[in-house]
Amino acid sequence: MDDPKQYVVKPYLVTRRLQPENQETPIQFIENDIIHNSLFYRRNHFSYPKLTYSNYFLPINGLVTTPLLLSMQNILQLPSKTLEVVLECSGNKRSLFEPKVFGEQWEKGAISQGVWKGVPLVTLLEFSGIMEGAKEVVVEGYDVGIRTDLDKSFSYTRSLPLEKALHPDTIIAYKFNNQPLSFKHGFPFRLIVPQWYGMASVKWIKQISVIGSHFTGPFQDTDYMYYPNQNNDNDAHPVSTMNVNTTIQKPLDMARLNSGKHVIKGIAWTGKGYIKKVEISTDNGSTWSNAKVREPISGYKWACWSYEWSAAEKGIYTIKSKATDSYGQTQPIKPYWNRKGYGYNAIDQIKVKIE
Numbered sequence: 001m002d003d004p005k006q007y008v009v010k011p012y013l014v015t016r017r018l019q020p021e022n023q024e025t026p027i028q029f030i031e032n033d034i035i036h037n038s039l040f041y042r043r044n045h046f047s048y049p050k051l052t053y054s055n056y057f058l059p060i061n062g063l064v065t066t067p068l069l070l071s072m073q074n075i076l077q078l079p080s081k082t083l084e085v086v087l088e089c090s091g092n093k094r095s096l097f098e099p100k101v102f103g104e105q106w107e108k109g110a111i112s113q114g115v116w117k118g119v120p121l122v123t124l125l126e127f128s129g130i131m132e133g134a135k136e137v138v139v140e141g142y143d144v145g146i147r148t149d150l151d152k153s154f155s156y157t158r159s160l161p162l163e164k165a166l167h168p169d170t171i172i173a174y175k176f177n178n179q180p181l182s183f184k185h186g187f188p189f190r191l192i193v194p195q196w197y198g199m200a201s202v203k204w205i206k207q208i209s210v211i212g213s214h215f216t217g218p219f220q221d222t223d224y225m226y227y228p229n230q231n232n233d234n235d236a237h238p239v240s241t242m243n244v245n246t247t248i249q250k251p252l253d254m255a256r257l258n259s260g261k262h263v264i265k266g267i268a269w270t271g272k273g274y275i276k277k278v279e280i281s282t283d284n285g286s287t288w289s290n291a292k293v294r295e296p297i298s299g300y301k302w303a304c305w306s307y308e309w310s311a312a313e314k315g316i317y318t319i320k321s322k323a324t325d326s327y328g329q330t331q332p333i334k335p336y337w338n339r340k341g342y343g344y345n346a347i348d349q350i351k352v353k354i355e
Helices: 073-078 120-126
Strands: 012-016 023-026 057-062 066-073 079-087 111-120 136-147 152-161 170-177 190-192 205-211 246-248 256-257 260-269 274-280 303-311 315-325 350-353
Touching: 057 120, 066 073, 066 120, 073 170, 079 170, 079 190, 111 120, 111 315, 120 170, 120 205, 246 315, 246 350, 260 274, 260 315, 303 315
Parallel strands: 057 205, 256 350
Antiparallel strands: 012 023, 057 066, 079 111, 111 170, 136 152, 136 205, 170 190, 246 260, 260 303, 274 315, 315 350
């Protein structure tokens, strides 16, 4: 007798690169709001760091009245906070830019969501005491490697403006989906910065420093900057808050379907406010109808949406999705082109054939 279990097919991460490991979530096949660790997208600039877990200490230094050296046990005993947060790589959907841009050619899966537990960064900074003149908080990761553009070794280091660092929901996470944070996602501690693109959520935290000037590391002032001009750096500005966006999960792009009723479903998210509405077009944008959005209008989660479509006539259809958030931001027809390919959020679209 056949074992029915042998016919169960499960989705896998989609590999974009092996060294360093960069893999995206198979977002079209995700049924739940919480992404399991095995399907959470992976974004690395260098090889995984080598850490000694048994002797881990986290320094907090710089413009502080009391520099600290905190053990894992110190941090685990502090009051914690649990947040459900969507993380999106700023290069998500980079492959869709026209003209094409260099960089990891992410499709639509450099985005995932999970439940993070940790200590608010502000708690640690208050213990150390922030001195007058502080402007930014620098978080350095243990991951280190050679940058090809500078031919020099750097650690992955980013800064946050003081206001964002002190936000009560910016946390130092040590648990993910009620399990200890996995090594590939930043064990023992990673930063979680809700509403900002994932580059801000530094993994494998090595140290935290408070500074009185603007941090100018290459992952701050070279990468993760919008460069709107191909041949110069004029009007460059930093990548920070996520843009309002949608992704159609089903049907799949270029699918062949029978005539009749079909459910169009997907996710929508934004970095500011909440998703107020999602509109669907099945005629290449000529007309739009409201989808059903079933998520609460608060927090840092994506919103799941669905729309029932009656496809009576045979033919090729272009289906589009467009989200609007509570600040009135709506997805544009064309993305904001920039030469490093960040922040793609044009109206999403797929094509299907009704037979």
